[in-house]
Amino acid sequence: MKAEPLDFEILPLGEDCAVISLGNVISEDVNRRAVSIAEAVNSFGFEALIEAAPAYSSVAVYYDPRKARSGVMTPFQIVRTLLKQIVPAAVTSATAEERVHTVPATFGGEHGPDLKEVADRRGLSADEVVEIFLSRNYRVFMLGFLPGFPYLGTLDQRIATSRRSTPRTLVPAGSIGIAGSQTGIYPFDSPGGWQLIGRTDVIVFDPGSEEPAMFRPGDSVRFTEAP
C-alpha cells in the first residue's frame, strides 16, 4: 500500500461542526483514511461529540458546543485539540473489514433509459458499456444526497460520462446512475441528474429496519446481471 499523506486541516463549519479535510480528491486511499478517522472519532467518543460522518476526502465532526467549555479555549479549539490527537492515531489502526454486497440489476430499456446515450457518447455498444460496468467492484465512498444513497466508484474511464444537462424530475427508486467517474443507486423516487443505465429491486434504504441503510461507507458493491 502507498504511504498516506499525514497532513490534514481542521476547519470550522459554524459553531457545532469541525471538518477534517484531507484534500479535494476522489481517491480510495484518502477515503479509506476518512472512514477510519470517522470510526476512530466515534469510538473515542468525547463528551461533547454528537457524531462523526465521513465524506469522500473529509470527516464532519458534529459536537454540542455547550458541552465543550473551558475558561480560555472556544469549543471549536477544544474539539480541534482533541481531533489533532485522534486523527494521526486513526491512520495506523485502519484494519476495518470490508463488506461486499451483490446487487443484481437489469440494464437498458425502460430500466436504463440513458444506456444508449452513454454508449453513443463513449463510442461503445450498450453491451460493452454493461460488460465494462460489471467488470469491477465499487467502493462505497460515502452516503449522502438521499438517505442511504451510496456514492460508488471508481468507474472505468471508458464509461465515465458527465451528468445529463437537464435533470429528470422523477428518477424511480432502484435506478443505477452514472455521473463522471461515480456511480450510485437511488434509494427513493426522487429528482436526479445522473445518467440512468439500469435498475435493481434491492431495497437500498428500509426505514422500518434496525439498520435502515444497506450500505456503509467503506463497503464494496458488485453488480450482476439479474436473471
Added chain:
Amino acid sequence: MSLKITKAGILDTVQDLGRTGYRALGVNPGGAADRDAVRILNTLLGNDENAAVIEMHFPAATIEFETDSVIAVGGAHFRPHLEGFSIPEWTSLPVKKSESLSFAGRNYGARVYLAVRGGIETEQWLGSSSTNLFVKAGGAGGRRLEKGDVLGTGIENAFGPSGLRAGRTLTERFLRRPVLRVTEGPENNLLTAFSANAFEIEEFEVRPDSNRMGIRLDGPQIHTVDDGELVSSAVAPGTIQLLPDGSPLILGADSQTTGGYPRIARVISADLSLAAQASHGDRVRFRAVSLEEAYAAMCRFEKDLSFLRLGLRFRAP
C-alpha cells in the same frame, strides 16, 4: 389526553429537535426549522426541550382540544385565536375540552409552533418524533397532518401553572429585514474580492420556492475565482452554499447531509431562527462575525433560556 385536526393547513407536521447519529447514512437530523421557538415553548410548559410539537405553515391548521390542557404558541406571527378570541403568543395558556385553536392571518414569519404540556405523542423513528416526509417516517406516520387526525398528548406534568410569558429578550427577534450573522465557510476563500464584499453589503430577497430544505435568495450575483469541481463534503442547516447560477442558498432543517457547492458561510446558531422565519419577499442581509462572537451570542440565548427555566421552577407549586 388528545387533540384533533379539524381543518388541515398547507403543511403541518409533528417535529422535535431532530435525530442525530445517522448522518453517516445520509439521514439528516430534520426536526423543527425554528429550534429556538420550540425550546422556548417547551420550557414555558415545563416540558423536556425536545418534546414533540406541531409545526405549521400558513394557512395553518385548526385544532380542537379533546381534553383540558395547557398550550403555548409561538414562532411566526399568524394571529392565533382560541374560540375566536385573540390569544397571546409565547405564553402558557389553559385550554378546555372542545375549545378550538385557529390562526387568522399571517403578519410575518414562515412557521408557527403549537406546544402542549406533556408533548405530542407520536411514533418515533431513529430516536426522534420528527416527521421525515421524504422517507415517510416519524411523527404522524411520516406524513403531513390531515383533517380528522387525532394526536395523543402527554399526561406527564399535565397540571401546573399557566399564564407564564417568555421575556422579550427571548422572543423579540423577528424582523422583516433581518441581518443574519455568519461565520466563514470552508470555501469562503474561493470568492472573488468583489463578491465577498457584495455578499456582506447587498440585500437579498427570499424567493417563493424557499421551503424546509432551504431558502433561495435573489440578489447580486456572487462569483468564485474558479469553478473547479468540489468533491462532496458535509453541510448542515444554516450553511450558505453558492449555487452555479451565482445565487446563495441557506440550507434548512430538511437539507441534505452533504453537498458539492462552495460553502461560503454558515448562519450562526443564535440567528438560525431568524433565517428559519424568513419568508417569500423578506429581505435579508449578512454580516460576518468571528467564531468567538458566534459562541458569545449562543451563550446569551442559553442564559436567557435558563433564566426562563429557573423562573418557572420558582413559580411551580
